[in-house]
Amino acid sequence: xxxxxxxxxxxxxxxxxxxxxxxxxxxxxxxxxxxxxxxxxxxxxxxxxxxxxxxxxxxxxxxxxxxxxxxxxxxxxxxxxxxxxxxxxxxxxxxxxxxxxxxxxxxxxxxxxxxxxxxxxxxxxxxxxxxxxxxxxxxxxxxxxxxxxxxxxxxxxxxxxxxxxxxxxxxxxxxxxxxxxxxxxxxxxxxxxxxxxxxxxxxxxxxxxxxxxxxxxxxxxxxxxxxxxxxxxxxxxxxxxxxxxxxxxxxxxxxxxxxxxxxxxxxxxxxxxxxxxxxxxxxxxxxxxxxx
Amino acid sequence: xxxxxxxxxxxxxxxxxxxxxxxxxxxxxxxxxxxxxxxxxxxxxxxxxxxxxxxxxxxxxxxxxxxxxxxxxxxxxxxxxxxxxxxxxxxxxxxxxxxxxxxxxxxxxxxxxxxxxxxxxxxxxxxxxxxxxxxxxxxxxxxxxxxxxxxxxxxxxxxxxxxxxxxxxxxxxxxxxxxxxxxxxxxxxxxxxxxxxxxxxxxxxxxxxxxxxxxxxxxxxxxxxxxxxxxxxxxxxxxxxxxxxxxxxxxxxxxxxxxxxxxxxxxxxxxxxxxxxxxxxxxxxxxxxxxxxxxxxxxxxxxxxxxxxxxxxxxxxxxxxxxxxxxxxxxxxxxxxxxxxxxxxxxxxxxxxxxxxxxxxxxxxxxxxxxxxxxxxxxxxxxxxxxxxxxxxxxxxxxxxxxxxxxxxxxxxxxxxxxxxxxxxxxxxxxxxxxxxxxxxxxxxxxxxxxxxxxxxxxxxxxxxxxxxxxxxxxxxxxxxxxxxxxxxxxxxxxxxxxxxxxxxxxxxxxxxxxxxxxxxxxxxxxxxxxxxxxxxxxxxxxxxxxxxxxxxxxxxxxxxxxxxxxxxxxxxxxxxxxxxxxxxxxxxxxxxxxxxxxxxxxxxxxxxxxxxx
Numbered sequence: 038x039x040x041x042x043x044x045x046x047x048x049x050x051x052x053x054x055x056x057x058x059x060x061x062x063x064x065x066x067x068x069x070x071x072x073x074x075x076x077x078x079x080x081x082x083x084x085x086x087x088x089x090x091x092x093x094x095x096x097x098x099x100x101x102x103x104x105x106x107x108x109x110x111x112x113x114x115x116x117x118x119x120x121x122x123x124x125x126x127x128x129x130x131x132x133x134x135x136x137x138x139x140x141x142x143x144x145x146x147x148x149x150x151x152x153x154x155x156x157x158x159x160x161x162x163x164x165x166x167x168x169x170x171x172x173x174x175x176x177x178x179x180x181x182x183x184x185x186x187x188x189x190x191x192x193x194x195x196x197x198x199x200x201x202x203x204x205x206x207x208x209x210x211x212x213x214x215x216x217x218x219x220x221x222x223x224x225x226x227x228x229x230x231x232x233x234x235x236x237x238x239x240x241x242x243x244x245x246x247x248x249x250x251x252x253x254x255x256x257x258x259x260x261x262x263x264x265x266x267x268x269x270x271x272x273x274x275x276x277x278x279x280x281x282x283x284x285x286x287x288x289x290x291x292x293x294x295x296x297x298x299x300x301x302x303x304x305x306x307x308x309x310x311x312x313x314x315x316x317x318x319x320x321x322x323x324x325x326x327x328x329x
Numbered sequence: 330x331x332x333x334x335x336x337x338x339x340x341x342x343x344x345x346x347x348x349x350x351x352x353x354x355x356x357x358x359x360x361x362x363x364x365x366x367x368x369x370x371x372x373x374x375x376x377x378x379x380x381x382x383x384x385x386x387x388x389x390x391x392x393x394x395x396x397x398x399x400x401x402x403x404x405x406x407x408x409x410x411x412x413x414x415x416x417x418x419x420x421x422x423x424x425x426x427x428x429x430x431x432x433x434x435x436x437x438x439x440x441x442x443x444x445x446x447x448x449x450x451x452x453x454x455x456x457x458x459x460x461x462x463x464x465x466x467x468x469x470x471x472x473x474x475x476x477x478x479x480x481x482x483x484x485x486x487x488x489x490x491x492x493x494x495x496x497x498x499x500x501x502x503x504x505x506x507x508x509x510x511x512x513x514x515x516x517x518x519x520x521x522x523x524x525x526x527x528x529x530x531x532x533x534x535x536x537x538x539x540x541x542x543x544x545x546x547x548x549x550x551x552x553x554x555x556x557x558x559x560x561x562x563x564x565x566x567x568x569x570x571x572x573x574x575x576x577x578x579x580x581x582x583x584x585x586x587x588x589x590x591x592x593x594x595x596x597x598x599x600x601x602x603x604x605x606x607x608x609x610x611x612x613x614x615x616x617x618x619x620x621x622x623x624x625x626x627x628x629x630x631x632x633x634x635x636x637x638x639x640x641x642x643x644x645x646x647x648x649x650x651x652x653x654x655x656x657x658x659x660x661x662x663x664x665x666x667x668x669x670x671x672x673x674x675x676x677x678x679x680x681x682x683x684x685x686x687x688x689x690x691x692x693x694x695x696x697x698x699x700x701x702x703x704x705x706x707x708x709x710x711x712x713x714x715x716x717x718x719x720x721x722x723x724x725x726x727x728x729x730x731x732x733x734x735x736x737x738x739x740x741x742x743x744x745x746x747x748x749x750x751x752x753x754x755x756x757x758x759x760x761x762x763x764x765x766x767x768x769x770x771x772x773x774x775x776x777x778x779x780x781x782x783x784x785x786x787x788x789x790x791x792x793x794x795x796x797x798x799x800x801x802x803x804x805x806x807x808x809x810x811x812x813x814x815x816x817x818x819x820x821x822x823x824x825x826x827x828x829x830x831x832x833x834x835x836x837x838x839x840x841x842x843x844x845x846x847x848x849x850x851x852x853x854x855x856x857x858x859x860x861x862x863x864x865x866x867x868x869x870x871x872x873x874x875x876x877x878x879x880x881x882x883x884x885x886x887x888x889x890x891x892x893x894x895x896x897x898x899x900x901x902x903x904x905x906x907x908x909x910x911x912x913x914x915x916x917x918x919x920x921x922x923x924x925x926x927x928x929x930x931x932x933x934x935x936x937x938x939x940x941x942x943x
Contacts, residue, residue: 264362264364268365270369278371
């Protein structure tokens with residue numbers, strides 16, 4: 038199997054093909070896609086009537102109404118447009134290992150669904166800058182390229198998602214930003230989330246947590262080295278310390294969730310031990326992020 | 330709480346390396362974690378945590394330091410003073426020397442010592458052990474280490490003061506060596522201190538308590554007594570008595586000397602304190618019996634040194650045999666009322682004939698072979714003796730003579746004429762008494778069994794028989810030759826507590842009585858031995874019907890000087906001062922500290938293990 042496609046199982050991809058990525062709000066796209074746009078347009082779906090004014094396209098006059106009412110009304114249609122789906126992977130050093138792998142797989146799954154519905158899917162690896170970037174693609178035929186792009190996201194570097202997002206190229210139209218991260222940001226996630234919201238995106242965060250993080254397999258007197266900054270911290274770890282750590286982690290995760298909610302950002306915590314298929318097909322459907 | 334070995338606290342400095350190692354030990358393993366963010370948060374939390382939580386982090390270190398502190402404290406041997414005696418075992422050393430019989434105790438010092446000893450026994454716990462030994466003329470272990478206090482108390486009842494000079498030093502030495510063999514033994518000395526030099530004893534970590542008994546120094550005693558022949562009359566005796574008062578004031582003393590019930594002499598003297606006073610009593614001869622000197626001083630506290638005895642031997646018959654010789658010599662010898670003279674011809678002088686003789690005078694003939702044990706005067710150059718005689722030399726000139734020798738007492742050789750004398754080759758172990766230019770004229774000495782007086786001249790070739798010197802020499806010779814035969818001299822005066830030893834060949838039926846009744850006599854190969862002489866007085870030893878009596882007197886300045894010592898000068902540097910009573914015990918705390926240490930060690934192990942397996 039191609040290494041890029043190894044991200045996802047073909048059977049899983051087949052099941053994904055029937056899904057659609059649901060948005061909680063309407064965006065504005067630049068191309069006619071499968072999503073309804075706020076702009077009334079030329080799609081086949083009727084939206085409303087308005088009185089004719091000179092200059093209107095005569096093709097949209099409702100002759101049936103003119104016959105009944107003797108007044109010229111123009112038919113307005115919902116314009117179906119495409120949208121941009123940002124797959125933003127936190128590729129800082131803290132994501133190294135299972136977390137980044139897991140994030141890639143969910144991103145690949147959601148990206149695959151988005152491509153199948155003619156959304157434009159862009160990928161960026163974020164550290165304290167943009168570590169990698171792939172411009173928007175459209176159509177399922179680009180799935181392979183998308184997977185390759187995701188594979189190419191390598192961990193390393195610090196965490197400053199705010200700075201990285203500020204550098205993201207702006208895309209026309211509205212969209213969805215899916216941020217896969219461990220939230221281990223020294224300065225917190227606020228700036229980054231606000232920036233994404235400011236761009237008008239619907240933002241959803243996936244807080245990727247590895248079981249190792251929940252209760253690290255540490256014991257004794259250790260020097261902990263920060264994977265990102267290289268900073269060292271001498272600690273003595275015993276059962277009690279681990280209990281306190283666990284409590285701290287839960288408090289912090291809850292705080293992250295609260296922050297996300299406060300900023301109008303979706304938040305889903307996922308353990309890397311959860312099978313990807315279960316998470317995508319079951320949990321995300323239940324959350325309303327994916328639909329059949 | 331006090332410390333016995335405060336220097337042990339210096340080991341507490343080991344805490345510094347322990348703390349240093351605790352913080353440096355730790356070659357911490359490096360572990361890469363995604364982020365320190367949460368760990369920092371955790372640390373901040375812990376800094377805000379309660380002191381108890383922080384304490385828990387260093388629980389192991391704290392336990393180790395506590396363990397060290399416990400051990401260091403145990404090593405410095407802390408103790409608390411308690412009512413009960415802290416020692417597990419006690420060696421009671423009761424002084425039984427004569428001075429312990431002083432009547433300034435309750436009523437005597439030994440009674441006080443016994444009471445104090447019981448107090449000490451009363452402080453012992455049920456598992457504590459006690460040993461009782463007495464230090465008198467002899468050191469005796471009365472009760473070896475036992476937990477049965479009643480056994481020791483029972484033995485205490487039997488402890489009496491002797492009337493002999495004792496050695497506290499020997500008793501202490503034994504007690505200290507016994508105490509060193511066990512842990513936690515205290516030697517309790519119940520004594521008036523004695524007057525010995527104890528500086529060479531080493532305590533070496535053994536606890537020692539000196540319980541002083543006695544309060545006063547007021548005492549006077551007979552320090553010396555001797556019975557001698559009177560220089561004036563052969564049969565008379567003179568009794569020398571030395572007395573001294575040890576009080577602080579002059580004491581009026583009455584010294585009485587009795588022969589049996591007959592008063593021989595009486596002196597009233599004012600004894601200046603600390604100065605010995607000697608007096609001489611003339612004892613008329615002709616009577617035998619027990620001479621007893623008594624000292625009477627008001628306020629005297631020690632009876633044992635107020636009496637002393639001497640045995641005045643009867644002018645017992647001395648069997649003297651004259652072999653050869655002339656009538657004059659025979660008459661001279663017979664003139665001594667003590668002498669029973671028998672004359673033999675030279676041919677009759679066989680060993681059998683001479684057996685039993687106290688002295689044999691040869692003026693002719695040959696001493697029988699095997700007669701070495703006889704006391705002999707070989708008063709002719711023709712009689713062979715130990716000294717080998719050589720050629721004759723004419724007219725030897727007398728150069729000097731031993732005037733102090735008993736044989737030559739009052740003998741004047743000046744002007745004596747000797748026609749010829751034999752030269753002497755080998756002296757045969759004899760000592761020259763009279764020297765002439767040609768060599769010795771008269772020799773004397775002790776041989777294996779008897780005494781020998783040998784002349785190198787023939788008295789009939791001299792003018793000696795015509796001089797006064799001759800009979801004097803003969804009688805002196807009788808006295809000297811029979812001196813050791815037991816028939817002529819005075820009985821021995823022994824210091825009390827000294828074994829009496831006498832050789833009586835073939836002794837079989839032996840019995841002895843002392844001042845306190847029958848005493849044991851050991852007989853081994855003709856040697857009689859009376860060991861139990863710790864009572865002063867007259868000891869009568871009957872051997873096959875003959876009397877071998879002797880007397881035992883205290884005559885010890887050390888015992889008469891009854892002032893109790895303020896301290897026992899043991900271990901020169903740190904004398905053991907007297908305790909007013911039984912001092913409060915020291916309860917050493919190292920045992921509970923050690924137990925605590927063990928507990929802390931277990932706790933530390935548990936904590937370490939828990940942390941490791943967590």
